[in-house]
Amino acid sequence: MARAAETTSDIAEAGGPRPLQLTALTKEFAAFTAVDSLDLEIPQGSFFALLGPSGCGKTTTLRMVAGLETPTSGTIHLGDREITYDKPYKRPVNTVFQNYALFPHLDISKNVAFGLQRRGIKDVKKQVADMLELVELTSQAHKKPAQMSGGQQQRVALARALINKPEVLLLDEPLGALDLKLRRGMQIELKRIQTEVGLTFVHVTHDQEEAMTMADTIAVMNHGVIEQMGAPNDLYENPRTTFVANFLGQSNLIAGEIEGREGDHVKVRVQGALASVPGDRAHADSGQGWLGIRPEKVLIAESGETIDAPGETITGGYVTDVSFVGVSTQYMVRMPWGQTLMVFEQNTGSRRMLAVGTKVDVSWRPEYAFLLDASQDAHAGMED
Ligand code: ATP
DSSP, X not given: OHHXXXXXXXXXXXXXXXXXXXXXXXXXXXXXXXXXXXXXXEOTTOEEEEEOOTTSSHHHHHHHHHTSSOOSEEEEEETTEEOTTSOGGGSSEEEEOTTOOOOTTSOHHHHHHHHHHHTTOOOOHHHHHHHXXXXXXXXXXXXXXXXXXXXXXHHHHHHHHHTTOOSEEEEXXXXXXXXXXXXXXXXXXXXXXXXXXXXXXXEEESOHHHHHHHOSEEEEEETTEEEEEEOHHHHHHSOSSHHHHHHSSOOEEEEEEEEEEETTEEEEEETTEEEEEEGGGBSOOSEEEEEEEOGGGOEEEETTSOOSSOOEEEEEEEEEEEEEOSXXXXXXXEOTTSOEEXXXXXXXXXXXXXXXXXXXXXXXXXXXXXXXXXXXXXXTTOOO
16 A cells, blocks of 8 residues: 555665754744754664753654644655655654553554554554564553553553554653653663664653663753754763753853863863863863863862872862762762862772761862853753
């Protein structure tokens, strides 16, 4: 059937790689711009995450790709084919929603077979069996959705979408309804399935850990625009904005005066110390800046004691709070200029825990610092 052929990834195989391309994609709701001239190229076969806080426009973006929302302007292409105004069912795209949307009266195998049967395909047994095997639910084929756990239902929803062999699978907060432990397990499962089937997955989430666990590439979205895009570790290690520094993990941002470039480093005067930031991690090179250091990159020792592998050191802090969280201990350290720094120290057992009130020095390796323009709000992207 014509539609069956259109909705398979066979087209892609015949025509070479087909990235999903959004160009100047915009969605306005009355006077409010939910998605603001978004440019994005998602390579075929990648696991791509759109990450951002509630209301940043990620679901609206996904809905435009699915054809459930009409863009105000801009285009959507899959390879050379423009799909901006195609009907949802004409697009080689399927969506998995947070609430599964399974048919309660049909058993699992019938739920999975649904898309093929709707297209008039009679012999679906082998494909359904393959899909159930892929999501490891072969033994549950005859159960009804209500007899399954949330995680199992989500895997059925995934199988039901994948059986249509879409070129692009859209996942809208797919693990949002699951409890934390199940969610972690499903993240690994989803990544395995994506690697196995090799389709483009576009995953929308506000959970930074979820995006980092699964995605090859993350686009961090804020107020309808992409703040930064890249591999999870690049974004984490080298954020370009205070929003990314705070939304993806946590950061200490210390105010400093940028003295300028010296070779391949930028020098910053922070609270009496002259710190150095590698040139490729410095996103400002004059005026005021925020010197950024991740909490786990800050080393701590009792005042006067030798810090293991020290770098730039600032003295005169004291511990105001200690939280033991198993693998690490998290300290809050009040610095002489009134700012509180976060320090996460791995519990290697090499020394005892520092008590509240202990006078401490902190230090960090210059290669782990980053530098941001101080015109940005230091609290942008922080959770309430
Ligand atoms: P969440 O994670 O909470 O779903 P999101 O990042 O996915 O957030 P969107 O659902 O894309 O955000 O919404 C972006 C903005 O557009 C929000 O401020 C929302 O209120 C607004 N919006 C979405 N749909 C409509 C609509 N149909 N009419 C008016 N405003 C809308």
